[in-house]
Amino acid sequence: MFKDIHLTHTQSLMVKRWLEEIARKKQIKHERILQLPGIKDILNDKRLSPHQKGDKLYNLLYRIRYPVLSGYQDKFKKLANHIYHKTGAKLRLPDPCFECNEIIVEPKEKLPDVKKFKKQIDSLIDWKPILK
Amino acid sequence: MSFEYLTRKNTFIKKYEYGENIVGFGEYVLRFASSCPLGCLYCYLRDVNKQKHEPKIYTNFEMLRKELIELCGPVNGKRNLYLNAGENTDSLVFEPQAGIIKFLDEFISEFKPDLMIELRTKTDNIPSLRSMVNKHKFIISFSLSPQSVIDKYEPGTASLEKRLDAMRECQTMGYSVGFRFEPIINSGQLIKEYKKILEISDEKLLFKNPEKIHSIGLSCIRWTKGLMKKIREEGSVDGSELLLDEFVLCPDKKFRYFRVIRTNIYRRILSLLHDFVKLDNPADKSDKIFLSTEPAYIWQDCGLDF
Numbered sequence: 531m532f533k534d535i536h537l538t539h540t541q542s543l544m545v546k547r548w549l550e551e552i553a554r555k556k557q558i559k560h561e562r563i564l565q566l567p568g569i570k571d572i573l574n575d576k577r578l579s580p581h582q583k584g585d586k587l588y589n590l591l592y593r594i595r596y597p598v599l600s601g602y603q604d605k606f607k608k609l610a611n612h613i614y615h616k617t618g619a620k621l622r623l624p625d626p627c628f629e630c631n632e633i634i635v636e637p638k639e640k641l642p643d644v645k646k647f648k649k650q651i652d653s654l655i656d657w658k659p660i661l662k
Numbered sequence: 663m664s665f666e667y668l669t670r671k672n673t674f675i676k677k678y679e680y681g682e683n684i685v686g687f688g689e690y691v692l693r694f695a696s697s698c699p700l701g702c703l704y705c706y707l708r709d710v711n712k713q714k715h716e717p718k719i720y721t722n723f724e725m726l727r728k729e730l731i732e733l734c735g736p737v738n739g740k741r742n743l744y745l746n747a748g749e750n751t752d753s754l755v756f757e758p759q760a761g762i763i764k765f766l767d768e769f770i771s772e773f774k775p776d777l778m779i780e781l782r783t784k785t786d787n788i789p790s791l792r793s794m795v796n797k798h799k800f801i802i803s804f805s806l807s808p809q810s811v812i813d814k815y816e817p818g819t820a821s822l823e824k825r826l827d828a829m830r831e832c833q834t835m836g837y838s839v840g841f842r843f844e845p846i847i848n849s850g851q852l853i854k855e856y857k858k859i860l861e862i863s864d865e866k867l868l869f870k871n872p873e874k875i876h877s878i879g880l881s882c883i884r885w886t887k888g889l890m891k892k893i894r895e896e897g898s899v900d901g902s903e904l905l906l907d908e909f910v911l912c913p914d915k916k917f918r919y920f921r922v923i924r925t926n927i928y929r930r931i932l933s934l935l936h937d938f939v940k941l942d943n944p945a946d947k948s949d950k951i952f953l954s955t956e957p958a959y960i961w962q963d964c965g966l967d968f
């Protein structure tokens with residue numbers, strides 16, 4: 531289905547499963563998925579190498595398969611970037627799916643600066659993570 | 663209900679393993695059957711019992727008696743023990759033939775242990791509960807789901823109406839009952855459907871005597887990796903549909919809805935519950951309402967104490 535695209539073994543297994551699940555969820559045929567916004571563009575983009583195409587396709591299908599989760603992951607990334615630019619501290623989730631109540635702050639000395647953003651961090655998913 | 667009798671080789675009673683980071687209550691599990699004939703599509707036993715076989719009931723109750731004496735007997739026994747007899751099978755589906763309920767009742771009469779036993783069911787098979795002597799030592803808990811979920815995923819079980827009628831009858835007999843909203847399955851109609859369950863429960867006067875409500879447990883559907891794989895391989899429409907939601911791997915190696923989805927579900931059902939169940943004492947509310955097999959951070963997100 532995807533020639534000129536390089537996927538790792540794990541990626542191709544996931545892509546295959548997600549395609550099936552997206553098709554079922556949206557009640558459309560597999561082929562129609564290729565017409566979904568963004569996918570066609572990736573497949574037809576001549577500037578991308580097979581590896582780049584593979585990564586882009588993988589990420590996009592993940593977003594389509596997990597819209598709520600990936601939406602919150604993007605929000606976290608955006609906030610973490612914002613905090614990094616303001617403080618120089620990097621924020622990391624021990625579990626990428628938020629199944630934990632901690633956020634790792636690196637370097638540790640920046641903790642007091644990051645704590646000033648606590649309200650924004652808490653409102654991210656309406657939780658109260660511990661900054662470590 | 664057809665089943666075979668068998669002798670249990672290993673122990674009947676086991677401490678329940680909650681899994682990493684899961685809020686636990688220190689309960690014990692009584693395993694008196696090898697499987698469950700009700701055949702719920704999402705049941706974790708389908709992953710444990712790889713081969714289909716006729717359920718077997720372990721009837722060497724003498725061994726169980728010894729274990730119970732050791733665990734909660736009057737001499738060295740533990741205090742305040744909670745025994746769940748509905749973790750490995752439905753507690754009432756084999757009654758009265760299995761005789762386990764009668765055995766437990768007689769044991770309590772003889773030894774007066776500091777013990778509460780939860781019988782958990784999706785049936786309305788309650789006649790054998792009538793003649794029990796120690797009703798105050800048993801909690802009869804009913805797993806409740808919208809009728810649409812029962813129709814799709816719980817083929818051998820009693821209808822919602824029948825379960826609620828049986829629940830009310832248990833209260834009338836003198837038992838405290840447990841509401842177990844489990845497994846909660848995310849759907850567009852979810853809140854409407856749970857409101858309906860509470861409305862019917864209210865009509866049937868189940869909330870009239872709050873002291874006859876032992877506890878109310880909530881738990882969203884969770885999967886083992888093995889069961890997910892099995893359902894994918896089976897390829898049934900209903901099973902595959904269940905897996906289309908956004909599940910993530912949790913610290914206890916089970917898959918659950920992504921945190922935001924399930925917290926949102928719990929918060930909304932909890933708010934509904936507070937509208938219907940008037941537990942006079944505020945402490946009662948936090949004592950009686952709990953999340954089943956969820957990590958502490960989910961309790962926190964839902965504003966519940968543990």
Ligand code: SF4
Nearest residue numbers: 698700701702705751
């Ligand atoms: S009633 Fe409980 S034990 Fe029996 S099949 Fe259903 S979920 Fe499993």
